[in-house]
Amino acid sequence: MKIAVFAGDGIGPEIMHEALRVLDALALPDVTLMEGYVGGAGYRKLGHPLHADTIRIAHEADAILFGAVGDFECDNLERHLRPEQAILGLRRELTLFANLRPATMFAGLEEMSALRPEVAGKIDMLIVRELNGDVYFGEKGIRTLDDGRRQGWDLMSYAEDEVRRIAHVAFRAAQGRKGRLCSVDKSNVLETFQLWRDVMIEVGAEYPDVALSHMYVDNAAMQLVRDPGQFDVIVTGNMFGDILSDQASMCVGSIGLLASAALGETQTQYGTKGLFEPIHGSAPDIAGQGKANPMAMILSLAIMLRHSFGLEAEAVRIEAAVAQALADGIRGGDLGGTAGTAEIGDAVLARL
């Protein structure tokens, strides 16, 4: 079992350290960790946020455990050298086109949400975000027009097969949940999302057991505030998914607890190859202070074991230990508590 460990920037290394302690405690046989430097850390050590050697490790591994990238000191570098290119590059290199981002209220943590407890308490959704296309991966540039004006431009597009493969992931996910899929688009204005909607309807014919609905993205942003409990599975494009999944995470109120999976179609001898990361960022303001909550990172380890290694029992064991730590009142600073990174790691280990 080859696991690429890319801790990245900011709080990445600290929280990764705790996740690796948990992995170690499971004493799984035949685990090989392959460390790599990504983001600002990659730029500093290797001269590139996603160095060719790092890509090689990613290809060789059965799964990637990813911390966070983002480093203000690198923001003025040329675009291809910025930290974000590491995560964008890995998604593209490994064709990790399906981002699964669950947003579920943790029992007892309703008070952490800015939403009223009766609204927040009902949140139990999965956002399936397409991760390989859309305007984030189109041709782009800054050009000078004939009249001398500068213009920035980016091409948004989806081809039908790109929509179809994410549609299948979403419909299957809905089958495994409450059977409701809401496709979010802006087909009233964008041709990219007119095609998106057409293909969703086509694929939907193969899943008569799933109730498919459609919602414009502006309305979806409203509904996620008004009544996020109405959603089961949401499927949407890369950009809308970026915005809405972050919004949904914040509705839950504890983004220090949310993990995400980026999956493709590659099957290893163990399971589906993927990249697993907390949804929170690199939090440079608290980096290196031992304050970061490692729970989302530890939960990312759990879903990695589930998806990429078929180790359901171990995944459940970790998730239960985290839940127990929370139930016992262990709270990081993000949840208004005082427990530090190592202390939370200890608490989870003690309950494993």
Next chain:
Amino acid sequence: MKIAVFAGDGIGPEIMHEALRVLDALALPDVTLMEGYVGGAGYRKLGHPLHADTIRIAHEADAILFGAVGDFECDNLERHLRPEQAILGLRRELTLFANLRPATMFAGLEEMSALRPEVAGKIDMLIVRELNGDVYFGEKGIRTLDDGRRQGWDLMSYAEDEVRRIAHVAFRAAQGRKGRLCSVDKSNVLETFQLWRDVMIEVGAEYPDVALSHMYVDNAAMQLVRDPGQFDVIVTGNMFGDILSDQASMCVGSIGLLASAALGETQTQYGTKGLFEPIHGSAPDIAGQGKANPMAMILSLAIMLRHSFGLEAEAVRIEAAVAQALADGIRGGDLGGTAGTAEIGDAVLARL
């Protein structure tokens, strides 16, 4: 004073009726109303959502009072015949590039928001949305690739002068408020918004009294849930503004009360020419039942009188009448009450 009256679809005509009663009660001299049909109504009456005759009226008028467009029965028409093209077309035809969307908590209505009262109560922001560019107005189409796959595409772009003119509107708005401007972009991924950020910084140099900050759109969607009270003025592009301003409106919890202005650079003898509309949609589900809350439409009339006709006293008079009606407990269905369209109109008129 020539006012184009475009009631549009769904509840548009009902709520417009109440706004016109209020206008009538002001007994302003020399008002000429120029009625026109837009959206699905335009398609049905004139064969086009924005007929050439309607455009002519819009050009001739000093201001446009707009209801709402949107009609499910027209959703399968060719794109250029769909209701939305009316509002997109008017924005473009009249170069209405600046959309001002205030989101302010109405005192006493904190309980309407899905956010906790202590979070919602602090909301007092203005979103300045660019309205003439971005991917909503770029070239677009559905093409067949060489290998036979269909692909939908839309070109996102901003030229520097397009960013500059909306920047000036936003900086001036911030000067008139608390002096804080947050520019929302996705410059870490999109070149369009790298240029956007560069130009915002350039223009910012001319406004040393305004504190300019920058935020990525995914983070902005989170912050609008976590702590919307942190924002004074937000400026952003057409698409991000579409999403975030609807989200912000819903944070306030009473979208039946929010009006918006779309302004350009045209000055008439009275003021700045613009289009004024409620931020809510055509609500086809309750159309024709006398249930719609006309307050946002009436408040749209007020801001029209302010911006396009310099009639500040009349605008304040209308706004005070609406506020008094709310204070007296008059509540439409959208606010959990039972007052119908005409009853609310009567209540406002009685307090004028």
